[in-house]
Amino acid sequence: MAHRIRYIMIGGFLGAGKTTTLGKLAAHYREQGLNVGIVTNDQASDLVDTNTLRGMGFDVGEVAGACFCCNFNELIDTMGNLSAEQRPDVILAEPVGSCTDLVATVIQPIKQLFDAEFDIAPYPVILKPSHGIRILKNEQRRGFSPKAEYILKKQLEEADLILINRIDELTNEEIEEISALCDQQLPGTPLIRMSAKTGSGIPELVEFLSQDGDFGKKILDIDYDIYADGEAELGWLNSSLTLTSENEFDLDSFLFGVVETLQTKLEEANLEPAHLKAIGLWEGFFGVANLISSDTKVELSLPSNQKARTSEVIINARVACDPELLETLVNEAVADVAAKQDVNFEFRQTQRFRPGRPVPTHRVSTPVGS
Known part of the structure; x- marks a missing residue:
């Protein structure tokens, strides 16, 4: 067989x-x-x-x-x-x-x-x-x-x-x-x-x-x-950016700080997050911070335990708000944390939108064996 x-x-x-x-x-x-x-x-x-x-x-x-x-x-x-x-x-x-x-x-x-x-x-x-x-x-x-x-x-x-x-x-x-x-x-x-x-x-x-x-x-x-x-109620944002610094910075602290700062900004705007995630990648190591709702705490779910002078970072945000506003809030959160930690950043790519109407390739009305 x-x-x-x-x-x-x-x-x-x-x-x-x-x-x-x-x-x-x-x-x-x-x-x-x-x-x-x-x-x-x-x-x-x-x-x-x-x-x-x-x-x-x-x-x-x-x-x-x-x-x-x-x-x-x-x-x-x-x-x-x-x-x-x-x-x-x-x-x-x-x-x-x-x-x-x-x-x-x-x-x-x-x-x-x-x-x-x-x-x-x-x-x-x-x-x-x-x-x-x-x-x-x-x-x-x-x-x-x-x-x-x-x-x-x-x-x-x-x-x-x-x-x-x-x-x-x-x-x-x-x-x-x-x-x-x-x-x-x-x-x-x-x-x-x-x-x-x-x-x-x-x-x-x-x-x-x-x-x-x-x-x-x-x-x-x-x-x-x-x-x-x-x-379509959810604003959807995926951003990738590069961090650089003359001095070593704590990668986990940066990731946690971005998600925590964004949580505060969403709270102030009375906006509900469905999920926020940030991953930092550096020389084979990676760390992940996330938040799953307004009434939970930010979590460093996978610590990298690394200090670096450069890192690639990806941020995924799903929030019940306008995607343009979401991009503004994410950019502000990154800038706030980067300034505090003396880190330079450059956004390489950002995609923001509301999901379109689902149109399935196939939809079966009767399951196999029925």
Whole structure:
């Protein structure tokens, strides 16, 4: 029988922890002696996630310029180009965090068009507690409109498994509350409580993903007008810049400072971040700082522990605001921190926009086997 690649896609809203989870899974499969490929996805190029995973030594392809569903052929081509010398046993895929309807537009088309090449695993979706609990309780104090919230709810609705992430940051009462909300609103969908950061729950996730069965079949009843408006609410910015200094500067301090300063500016403007990420790259080392919501703290998720005189930096920002305003705030944050640390900076490329209406390459209305 021909070798079939195990295709594992991990969904979830922006900032849910998909990249960290994929890194843990990739490390596990590699330790098992399997060849692992990863495909990341973004509406633009210069993706922090791609550079983070490559920095961990993984073979990573990137589908940029549109989501998997709207760029299906490139997804297939990218998977085909991974490790041309050594065919992957497992491909881990990370879709854009503002996308949903992925069962009908990605999983089922792969099943129906490429069944001989790919073996589809169950489809888990990571729940981000900081936004998820507010949205499931309908208690948004500020932040996203109901149309943007619609996307997160639909992501959970099509999941074969819900991963409640960041349990290391939650109290027992908060974990029980969010579990109960999931049970009430998504009855019958299994739950795993997980911390991608510490690795808690990862063995249970690996076990769930090893199953063969009737998975990836929850085709949504979805309103694409609401979905498109919800995506378009978010300002999207990817910037790449070069830092230089006559004296050594602390790379982690710079990254953390930019994200923290930007958090303050967004707070002052009453704007809700979906996710902010900054990665600094220098001579084989890298560091990552991020923020996932207005009511969480900035985190140095991957410290470089390095001092440098030059570094390449990529900033990804997804915020519920006008993209031009977002670019202004990011530029101001960089300038503020650079001045404090006596660092020179030069922006090489910036892409800013609101995501366009999703137009899937394929959309299956009836799952395989029905």
